[in-house]
Amino acid sequence: MxxxxxxxxxxxxxxxxxxxxxxxxxxxxxxxxxxxxxxxxxxxxxxxxxxxxxxxxxxxxxxxxxxxxxxxxxxxxxxxxxxxxxxxxxxxxxxxxxxxxxxxxxxxxxxxxxxxxxxxxxxxxxxxxxxxxxxxxxxxxxxxxxxxxxxxxxxxxxxxxxxxxxxxxxxxxxxxxxxxxxxxxxSCRTFCFLHELEMLHKNNLIKGGDLNNAIVVVDRIVKDNELDSLAKLFNKPKVEVKKEGILNNVELRYKNExxxxxxxxxxxxxxxxxxxxxxxxxxxxxxxxxxxxxxxxxxxxxxxxSKLNVPKYNPNLPPVYDINQITNILPHRYPFLLIDKIIHLDDESVSGVKNVTLNEPFFQGHFPGNPVMPGVLQIEAMAQIGGILVLNTVPDPENYWTYFLGIEGFRFRKMILPGDTLIIKCDLLAPIKRGIAKMTGRAYVGNTLVCEGTMTASIVRKDS
CATH class of the missing domain: 3.30.230.20 (lpxc deacetylase, domain 1)
Structure with a gap:
């Protein structure tokens, strides 16, 4: 598939x-x-x-x-x-x-x-x-x-x-x-039984019915006057049938058509x-x-x-963008490139993955004895994924910068720890106008919402 x-x-x-x-x-x-x-x-x-x-x-x-x-x-x-x-x-x-x-x-x-x-x-x-x-x-x-x-x-x-x-x-x-x-x-065609034709016709159906677009199954002996009526119904000069079989002796394309x-x-x-x-x-x-x-x-x-609205992540499937493709779009580099994959992208939403490990450089100074991903970096990871969505609206994303204009209503609901796989989803709240986008972002670990908020960003050409 x-x-x-x-x-x-x-x-x-x-x-x-x-x-x-x-x-x-x-x-x-x-x-x-x-x-x-x-x-x-x-x-x-x-x-x-x-x-x-x-x-x-x-x-x-x-x-x-x-x-x-x-x-x-x-x-x-x-x-x-x-x-x-x-x-x-x-x-x-x-x-x-x-x-x-x-x-x-x-x-x-x-x-x-x-x-x-x-x-x-x-x-x-x-x-x-x-x-x-x-x-x-x-x-x-x-x-x-x-x-x-x-x-x-x-x-x-x-x-x-x-x-x-x-x-x-x-x-x-x-x-x-x-x-x-x-x-x-x-190539298998629609069909009906001979005894159903009169009922269908009386109910104002099969007005476009024809022996070229439907199989009529005859499971009883048909009298000549009935065949004449059927010829009139289908606007044919004549119709034929064996004792039992298919009206006008139409050949089936498969025995079990x-x-x-x-x-x-x-x-x-x-x-x-x-x-x-x-x-x-x-x-x-x-x-x-x-x-x-x-x-x-x-x-x-x-x-x-879908009640939880958690983006589905199947690591067995190829991503929409892998890390190499991401680096062709975003200007961020180590240690500030905070996303690993894009797993969904359309005109209104984007989903991506951040794998959190103990090797993250920020853990050296942020609670080294109790490593917790800083909230500001959770927002940054979300902004980078949202940036992919915004840059998807231009034909040459490598020639643009993305900048924060504002963040609103961010809530951090659960600590993110080494070993967590962070799934982030951003949705546009309105169409992008004059390079400015406003979107909601939600981040999950498993089925648990760990942070959410609203971001506003702009894209600007690098040569402007």
Whole structure:
């Protein structure tokens, strides 16, 4: 799995009809900055409002997943989201001039192809994985639906479906590595049973349905007059079917294509949890309603784990900036370079690491018999990490100085001792204007907040 966040290199557009609305729309994928996430934008509506890909914004689950925010609605988002997750693209704006992404051939493969045409670009921010700490379970006993997320340092999915149908029967599909999505899952098409078509049509759905973008499973004998009605429904001169099989005798791309498409739907719907997952997902008889309910359950688990707001530090992962890269940006040198790594960086926040050892030169004179890191140096370490954030706004940071303008409300809550690993996070309080930045800083040892406060700094060109 990719460690750093990714976006696309350029904007790309595709067009087509929406499955349920029947409205033709143009959909453009636009690059986005780190931390942006996945958002849809209705360019055809006044103010061009955006809709976050968020499980809490789901408003309809009628044969697809529909989200709505600020009066803007986007239908059937799951195939688009699955393509983005499958290619491990974290940040993108999806502009739509209609209410629904094009259904294309009923799978995700054409979204995958256009995104690959755009190319992906690595960004200077680590992916904010949610690593499932313990088993998370969801059940709907009345429909015999079960979904589980188990701890795993990877993202794997297994789906089992059972349609009580002589044509499909019981099927299962698995994805053991997300990199296999394009080849194994992306081309698998949406499907429904013949007996569902009339209900869907009566409920004003599948207006854009066509035998080219959906598999219709026929699990009973169909009379000629029914075939004539179906031909009229799909605007075809004629449709055919064997005694039992697929309407118009469409060939399946895989024997278990329906199960693979259900796995595709699970990937797309769970993207609405908002963070890339590290987990083993097991789903029995899933559907959009269950998938979204489970995504909401994952979101609650994420919120519970994030209550402390402590930046995650995994020493096994490469940093955003190592010490050599830091020295290319900051002018500080021994003994006043007080940070070792930058582990997160976007336009609004930065996190870094300071390893405190007994070899620090300040311990020689600061309570040598009782070594405690001086508070002023805690502020300095925090300021240096904040300086990385400010210097990230200019293309040539090596040509700038950073200066303190003020510190406010600093509190030192616990002593920092040799052997501690200090994790420091700084967040901008407002956009940087005229080279002046104001930010909050918090430092942690483990899950314990050890100091916090507010800093104001400026950046000045060295030749000014």
């Amino acid at each position: 990719k460690i750093k966040q990714h976006t696309i290199k350029k904007s790309v557009t595709l067009s087509g009809v929406g499955l349920h609305t029947g409205v033709t729309s143009n959909m453009t994928f636009v690059p986005a900055k780190p931390g942006h996430g996945i958002k849809f934008q209705r360019t055809d509506l006044e103010g061009q409002p955006t809709v976050d890909a968020d499980a809490d914004l789901v408003v309809d689950l009628s044969r697809g997943t529909t989200i709505e925010q600020s009066g803007a609605r986007v239908n059937t988002v799951e195939h688009t989201l699955a393509a983005l997750v499958g290619l491990e693209i974290d940040n993108v704006l999806i502009q739509l001039d209609g209410p629904e992404p094009p259904i294309m051939d009923g799978s995700s493969i054409q979204f995958v192809n256009i995104l690959k045409e755009a190319g992906t670009e690595e960004q200077d921010a680590l992916r904010d994985f949610f690593e499932v700490p313990d088993g998370i379970f969801y059940r709907e006993p009345e429909r015999d639906v079960e979904i589980a997320a188990l701890p795993l340092d990877d993202y794997r999915l297994t789906v089992m479906v059972d349609y009580n149908s002589p044509v499909l029967g019981s099927q299962h599909a698995s994805l053991t590595n997300i990199s296999q999505f394009e080849k194994e899952i992306a 329906p199960a693979r498409h259900k796995l595709l739907d699970v990937i797309g719907d769970l993207a609405l949890a908002g963070r890339p997952l590290k987990a083993q997902i097991l789903a029995a008889r899933p559907g959009h309603a269950a998938n979204v309910a489970f995504a909401k359950k994952l979101k609650k688990a994420m919120a519970k784990s």
